[in-house]
Amino acid sequence: MTLMECILRHLAPVLCGLVVAACASTPPTPPAGQRDLLQFVEDGRTSRTDAVTRLGAAFASYEGERIMTWRLRMDEAGYILTGQRAQPGQPQRIPDYELVMVFDPQGVLQQHALVTLRPYR
Amino acid sequence: MRSMVRRFGAAMLVVSTALTLTGCIPLPISPNGYLPGSRSNLPDRQPGFIVPGQTTRAEVLLQLGSPDSEADDQSWFAYSSLRDAGGDTLINPFLVTVANFEMVERQLNIRFDSNSVVKQAGFREVACQFGFIFDTTLRGTGRCLPLGDTQYDSTDASIQSEVEPALATAENSFFTVSLPGGGVASVRMFRGRLTLTQRALLLEAKSSVSLDTPPLPRLRIPYKSMTELRRDSESPHMKLYTRSGYVYTITVNVSPTVPSLFERIPNSAENERFIAELQALSGLTLRGP
Numbered sequence: 001m002t003l004m005e006c007i008l009r010h011l012a013p014v015l016c017g018l019v020v021a022a023c024a025s026t027p028p029t030p031p032a033g034q035r036d037l038l039q040f041v042e043d044g045r046t047s048r049t050d051a052v053t054r055l056g057a058a059f060a061s062y063e064g065e066r067i068m069t070w071r072l073r074m075d076e077a078g079y080i081l082t083g084q085r086a087q088p089g090q091p092q093r094i095p096d097y098e099l100v101m102v103f104d105p106q107g108v109l110q111q112h113a114l115v116t117l118r119p120y121r
Numbered sequence: 122m123r124s125m126v127r128r129f130g131a132a133m134l135v136v137s138t139a140l141t142l143t144g145c146i147p148l149p150i151s152p153n154g155y156l157p158g159s160r161s162n163l164p165d166r167q168p169g170f171i172v173p174g175q176t177t178r179a180e181v182l183l184q185l186g187s188p189d190s191e192a193d194d195q196s197w198f199a200y201s202s203l204r205d206a207g208g209d210t211l212i213n214p215f216l217v218t219v220a221n222f223e224m225v226e227r228q229l230n231i232r233f234d235s236n237s238v239v240k241q242a243g244f245r246e247v248a249c250q251f252g253f254i255f256d257t258t259l260r261g262t263g264r265c266l267p268l269g270d271t272q273y274d275s276t277d278a279s280i281q282s283e284v285e286p287a288l289a290t291a292e293n294s295f296f297t298v299s300l301p302g303g304g305v306a307s308v309r310m311f312r313g314r315l316t317l318t319q320r321a322l323l324l325e326a327k328s329s330v331s332l333d334t335p336p337l338p339r340l341r342i343p344y345k346s347m348t349e350l351r352r353d354s355e356s357p358h359m360k361l362y363t364r365s366g367y368v369y370t371i372t373v374n375v376s377p378t379v380p381s382l383f384e385r386i387p388n389s390a391e392n393e394r395f396i397a398e399l400q401a402l403s404g405l406t407l408r409g410p
Contacts, residue, residue: 059187060187062178062179062182062195063178063179063195063237066179067178067179067182069182069186069187071187093157093158094157094158094159094160094161098186098187100182100183100186100187102179102182102183111179111183112183113183113184115162115183115184115185115186116162117160117161117162117186118155118160118161118162119161
């Protein structure tokens with residue numbers, strides 16, 4: 001066996017392993033979004049209780065609970081709620097959207113908007 | 122033909138040698154866009170829908186979403202964005218990292234009256250340049266946003282109008298202010314006086330350490346807006362967190378001598394007394410290593 005053959009015989013499995021490892025990738029996480037998450041939102045019909053039941057605690061509330069907001073990001077499947085405000089001084093990642101809902105004194109949705117904070121790519 | 126090739130080769134050699142020796146091969150740094158902690162929905166001028174005396178808080182929220190920082194009583198909102206606009210770096214024979222880049226900072230401040238209607242609004246956009254050598258920020262141009270009008274923690278008008286006798290002062294202290302949104306461009310560093318009063322900590326800048334940001338800020342942080350006081354691992358620095366999202370790094374120096382920027386201030390008994398007084402007045406406990 002020549003020196004070259006010896007090197008190739010020992011290196012070949014290592015090289016093959018490296019090539020396979022380089023190609024290997026973790027399986028992509030399945031999209032967790034819900035396309036119809038916000039379908040229930042309708043001015044004049046949706047109540048504050050409905051909103052909190054379906055979306056959970058708001059990201060922020062203003063003027064008592066007259067105005068409430070929820071932050072969302074998006075994947076291929078739809079919207080995902082991103083939860084609560086970070087503690088002061090902690091880094092806050094800005095998600096894609098914020099749902100802003102304005103309720104009347106009876107707690108019925110008067111006006112809403114899905115604000116784009118950072119466009120989803 | 123052969124002589125032409127030789128001449129061209131010689132010319133190329135001269136040019137490349139000159140470029141290498143002068144260290145002047147600039148390579149562009151591509152813009153990275155908005156930082157992860159920054160919104161991108163702030164336009165390049167004050168939004169036209171904001172009309173003092175007409176626009177309501179609800180209308181502002183429906184257009185822009187929740188602010189990046191706000192007063193406890195929601196009497197003011199601040200929206201800000203920070204965008205990396207790229208720059209250039211120099212390739213040189215000494216392998217020294219030399220880079221220059223630009224951050225574009227936008228800030229929209231809105232004050233509301235007691236009826237939730239916009240009382241006042243102000244917008245600024247500033248391109249702030251930074252230089253790096255060996256990964257150390259060396260300078261900002263002075264075109265960064267000044268902090269003179271960002272006294273967001275000083276929202277309690279009744280307290281501001283009071284004459285506040287000083288209970289303790291530390292003349293030659295350092296303090297930095299980090300704006301919400303994060304990033305190197307959001308930090309301002311000053312040397313100045315710290316004063317403790319019955320109801321607030323006053324930070325009065327006498328000079329700017331890293332950035333020339335006229336007018337130099339006078340900040341007033343009421344104890345009730347403070348949320349946490351943490352000792353930095355690099356004692357005797359303290360980090361002060363407030364409800365507005367601003368973070369202050371404070372180095373107390375009660376001694377009359379002015380230390381140089383890189384000199385560590387001794388953890389003296391006088392400095393510790395000032396910090397103990399701050400804890401007693403604010404009701405916060407200094408935590409950390």
